Each structure stands twice: as structure tokens, then as C-alpha cells.
Amino acid sequence: MGFTNSSSTQTPLPKLQLAIVFLIQLTEPIAATVIYPFINQFVISTGITGGNEKKTGYYAGIIESAFFLAECFTVMLWGMASDRFGRRPILLLGPLGLCLATLCFGLSTQYRELMIFRSIQGAFNGNIGVSKTILAELSDSTNIAQIFSLAPMIWGMGVIMGPSIGGVLANPEEQFPSTLGKIALLRAHPFFLPCAVVALFAFLFFLVALIGLKEAKIDASTRLNPGSLVKSYGAIQKRPSTSTLCSTMSSTSTLDVDVESDQETVLASDSEDEEDLKVDVEPPATLKSILIPEVLLPIANYSLIALLDSSYTVLIPLTYTTSVPAGGLGLTPFHVGLILSVWGAANIPFPIFCIPRLIKRFGARTINFVGVCSFLVGFGSLSGLSMLASAFGHANWLVWALIPVQFLFSNTVGSMAYATAQIFVVNGAPSKSALGTTNGLCQASKTMARTFGPVLATSLFSLSKERDLLGGYFVYTVFMLITLVCLRTTMTLPIEMKNLG
Structure with missing residues (x-):
């Protein structure tokens, strides 16, 4: 048994919006795995092991886990913030903060700096849950399976790209002695280049989202007005009064009306008796x-x-x-x-x-x-x-x-x-x-x-x-x-x- 559908026709996918959200999701596996090929050497270079290589795995494991621990502790805050302030501004903070933290991580020379900036990376990546909320708001019963089945592919792509970038570009003085190896910055910070490439990806994804991502969350004035309209991804929709996701997502329909922010708006009327229905906005x-x-x-x-x-x-x-x-x-x-x-x-x-x-x-x-x-x-x-x-x-x-x-x-x-x-x-x-x-x-x-x-x-x-x-x-x-x-x-x-x- 599958989803219950009111129509056998699949709703067309909002391809541009999906592509933008998936690009932002791609930053998580890339940023998380890019350090795997070189983290042992990076840890040793900080001197934290005191020359004892047997301790390297312990300290490297802490660095690897710091990303996901920080993400875990912040993801709920990002999700609740997106419910209050909207999806778009919260989601945009992720790749921008990840870009800056990744650059600083690559320039670090002490172990505590690695810990700090790796944790900041995970904290900004905590808003990855917001992207999944947007995917849910972009979908309906006819296309939700197709949309969410792409998530494993995005993770898989990132897991391939991350270690590849880290392995090929780390220590350019040895890998590319006649070209990139001549740059003083890269000689002084041999693990900065792969971090810089990942930061560049994050910044480019931020710019794409800044330009192309639309907001689906109601604005502040709408939240204060019971019965007001919700602006979705390019459409104006009714906000239902029932509390289930089933009725919330199934009862929305496009209306050609103007939104008045300072008064209660009538959303629906019976064509026979023209009785107005008033509905409450969900907090x-x-x-x-x-x-x-x-x-x-x-x-x-x-x-x-x-x-x-x-x-x-x-x-x-x-x-x-x-x-x-x-x-x-x-x-x-x-x-x-x-x-x-x-x-x-x-x-x-x-x-x-x-x-x-x-x-x-x-x-x-x-x-x-x-x-x-x-x-x-x-x-x-x-x-x-x-x-x-x-x-x-x-x-x-x-x-x-x-x-x-x-x-x-x-x-x-x-x-x-x-x-x-x-x-x-x-x-x-x-x-x-x-x-x-x-x-x-x-x-x-x-x-x-x-x-x-x-x-x-x-x-x-x-x-x-x-x-x-x-x-x-x-x-x-x-x-x-x-x-x-x-x-x-x-x-x-x-x-x-x-x-x-």
C-alpha cells in the first residue's frame, strides 16, 4: 500500500527550487568527509601527539566526531528558528557560516583551533534539517517519494567528492611542486587548499540560494493575523485550521486575491450561501x-x-x-x-x-x-x-x-x-x-x-x-x-x- 492520492497525475516537480535545496544539502557530506584523507597528518602537524603516532587515531577521532556532535546540538535550534523566522534566512546562514569556518579550519596550526572550527562547521551545518523541511513543503502525495528518494544520491555524491578533494589537493608542495607547491601560503598551510575548495563550493551554493531560493514560511505580519494567507513557493495558499499534516497539505489551493496585512482575511466562502469561514493560523x-x-x-x-x-x-x-x-x-x-x-x-x-x-x-x-x-x-x-x-x-x-x-x-x-x-x-x-x-x-x-x-x-x-x-x-x-x-x-x-x- 502506498500514499493516498486524489489524482493519478503526478504534480510537476519544482526543479529549480529542488536543485537549490539539494545543492545546500550537498555541503554536509563534502564538508564532513573532506578531512578524512589528511586528518591524521594534520593532527600530527599540530604537535598534540608529542611525536607518539599511536595517539594520532584518538585525537583524529575527536576531530571527526566534533562536526556531528555540534550539528546534533544545534539542529533543533535551527529547526525551531525556521518555524518562527522562515526557512530561507535560516537556510542561507548554513553555507555562509560553513564557508568561513572551513577556511579557518584549513589555516589552523594548533589542535584546539581545529576543534573550535570543526565544531563551528558542524554547528552551521545543523540547519541541514531545514532543507528537509523545505523539501516536504515542496512535495505532495504524488511526488514526495520521488523527491525524498534523491536524498541518498546527494549524500553519496558528497561522500565521493569530499575524500577525493581532500586526497588530491592536500599537501600541494609534494603533489604539485612545480605549480601550486610554489605558493607560500600553501607551503605554510599544506591542508588549506582542499578546505578552500570546499569553502568555495559552500559560498557558491550560498549565492545560488540567495538569488534563487523562494520563501515558503509566512512572514511576521501574517503570523499575527489569524486567517491570513501563506505565501508558498510562487503561490498564494489558504492556511487550513485543522492540526494534522494530512488536512494541512491537502486543503491548500491557489487563490487570486490580495493579502491585507492589518486585517483578518476571509479565505473561503460557500458559493450558495456566501457564508465566510474564518480560520486560525497555527502557532x-x-x-x-x-x-x-x-x-x-x-x-x-x-x-x-x-x-x-x-x-x-x-x-x-x-x-x-x-x-x-x-x-x-x-x-x-x-x-x-x-x-x-x-x-x-x-x-x-x-x-x-x-x-x-x-x-x-x-x-x-x-x-x-x-x-x-x-x-x-x-x-x-x-x-x-x-x-x-x-x-x-x-x-x-x-x-x-x-x-x-x-x-x-x-x-x-x-x-x-x-x-x-x-x-x-x-x-x-x-x-x-x-x-x-x-x-x-x-x-x-x-x-x-x-x-x-x-x-x-x-x-x-x-x-x-x-x-x-x-x-x-x-x-x-x-x-x-x-x-x-x-x-x-x-x-x-x-x-x-x-x-x-
Whole structure:
């Protein structure tokens, strides 16, 4: 079962507005992952390790987690601010602040500076939840699946671009000695160039949004006038008086009237008796108003998916590059980078062309269930590939042949879980005015899960190998059990969605 539609015709996508919002969303994975190739060297260069390289991973891990922790602590504030002051101004602050913080991060020379500016990056990126609110306001029941199925593709593109920029442009004095290596600034700050490129992307996305992004949130005078009109993305719409997202999004219609800011406006009339109907404007939502099962259960599902995905993402290179005697595949970092890049690029068409059709055909909950099941395949395949490599003494042709199968049934199919999870969060919001706060809570919870997941995964991996727990495969078993818990949350999601159109 899928969405309930009042019409079989799909509403045309607002392509320009979608493109702008997706560009801003792209800054999150790029900014988050660009440091991965060089963060160890950057940390060592600050002198914080005192020459002991064994401490590098600890300090680098703190830097990597600071981004998502700061994002987690600020995302709710951004969401609530967008409910009160409008989506556009809050969303514009994100890429602009990220640009400045990334430049300062690249110019840092002390560890505490890295911590400060990495945290500021995450704080400004906390308004990424606002972009998802805008996507919800741009969609209806006929196109919401298509819009939200693009989110995994945007994240995937950023994860490909970020490490590529960081790996190629770091330390230009060695990489490009005859050209960029001659610039004194880049010699003094060998990790500034990739940060500058990411900052440039963020600033360009800010300019595009400044020029082209329209506001959907009601302005201050409208909020003060019950019954006044809402200005959406290029249309004037009625604001309904009911409190459900279903009725809020399904009862809006375009009117050719003028908005008077100092008096109550009559929104609708009966053609027979011409009796005016007065409706109240919904006030901005509070955190307490969204602490209901309809919101919390989808957020729990989304957060567990984020936990599983972030853990699986770090376990792939960790398992692949660990030596065969230690329980891995013995591949080189170059091999891992090549595999991830090729598969990431090849996987881009799937969310665009396949996921919306699958959701329409089988329903969002079924697709979410299948997507979550893919993690069982993913974690199970990591242990299976390790067993094969151990049996043969190296990663032979059979191991290499099974790697694409692993990615097909785990990474590709797993993207369906992300695509549907956000739809259920939007569907659960008690009202349209609560979308910003709901998405903010979701983003905070998801970001905390994404922060905790890699730490849990790497710690369990080391514990499993060092103490030979379950033959060294204890880590994969734990995450398969967590996957079963996530499947349980999927079963609590509604089969029939509210009419979002």
C-alpha cells in the first residue's frame, strides 16, 4: 500500500527550487568527509601527539566526531528558528557560516583551533534539517517519494567528492611542486587548499540560494493575523485550521486575491450561501507538541538506519584493509578508494529512476523493510568475505567476484531505507507548522546516531579481533542484532500514509 492520492497525475516537480535545496544539502557530506584523507597528518602537524603516532587515531577521532556532535546540538535550534523566522534566512546562514569556518579550519596550526572550527562547521551545518523541511513543503502525495528518494544520491555524491578533494589537493608542495607547491601560503598551510575548495563550493551554493531560493514560511505580519494567507513557493495558499499534516497539505489551493496585512482575511466562502469561514493560523510548534508516537517512532527508525549505515561505512574499509591473518581482506587503501568511488558513481541512477517507482508500487513501509534487511546482507557479507580470504590465504578471484554482489544487495538496496525514512518523519508531523521542529528533532537524533556508530563499530572490531570473540566476528553479529531491532521499528510505521497532497 502506498500514499493516498486524489489524482493519478503526478504534480510537476519544482526543479529549480529542488536543485537549490539539494545543492545546500550537498555541503554536509563534502564538508564532513573532506578531512578524512589528511586528518591524521594534520593532527600530527599540530604537535598534540608529542611525536607518539599511536595517539594520532584518538585525537583524529575527536576531530571527526566534533562536526556531528555540534550539528546534533544545534539542529533543533535551527529547526525551531525556521518555524518562527522562515526557512530561507535560516537556510542561507548554513553555507555562509560553513564557508568561513572551513577556511579557518584549513589555516589552523594548533589542535584546539581545529576543534573550535570543526565544531563551528558542524554547528552551521545543523540547519541541514531545514532543507528537509523545505523539501516536504515542496512535495505532495504524488511526488514526495520521488523527491525524498534523491536524498541518498546527494549524500553519496558528497561522500565521493569530499575524500577525493581532500586526497588530491592536500599537501600541494609534494603533489604539485612545480605549480601550486610554489605558493607560500600553501607551503605554510599544506591542508588549506582542499578546505578552500570546499569553502568555495559552500559560498557558491550560498549565492545560488540567495538569488534563487523562494520563501515558503509566512512572514511576521501574517503570523499575527489569524486567517491570513501563506505565501508558498510562487503561490498564494489558504492556511487550513485543522492540526494534522494530512488536512494541512491537502486543503491548500491557489487563490487570486490580495493579502491585507492589518486585517483578518476571509479565505473561503460557500458559493450558495456566501457564508465566510474564518480560520486560525497555527502557532510555531513547541518541542513538547511533537513528542508523540507518530513522530518518535519514525525518528527511531531513521536514527537506527543512520547508526547502521555509519557503522557499515567505516567497517568496509576497516575490514578490507586489515591483513588476512588479522581477519580482513588485505586490500590496499587504493583498492578500497577505487571500489567505493566506482560503486558510488554507478549507484547514482538507482535513487532517481528506481526507488520512486518501487515506493509507488509496493508502498513506503515495504521498501523501508527491504532496505533495512540489506544491512543483514552487508554485515553478514563482511564476515563471509573475511572467512573466504582466511581460507584461501588472500583475497582471490572469488572474493573479488563477490564484492560487487555485496555492494549490490547492501549499499544499493540499503539506499531505499534512507529514502523512505524521511517520508515517514514528514508524514508523522502533527501539523505543517511543526515540520521545522520535527525535522530538527529527527536531524539531531540521526546525527547523534551517526556520531556514535563509527566509534562503536571500530571499538567492537578491535575487541572482536583482539579477544577472538566469536572467532573475531562478534562485531558483525552485534550489528546484525541491531538491524533486527531496526526492523521492529519498521513494523510500527503506518501502512497507509496520510494524504500529503
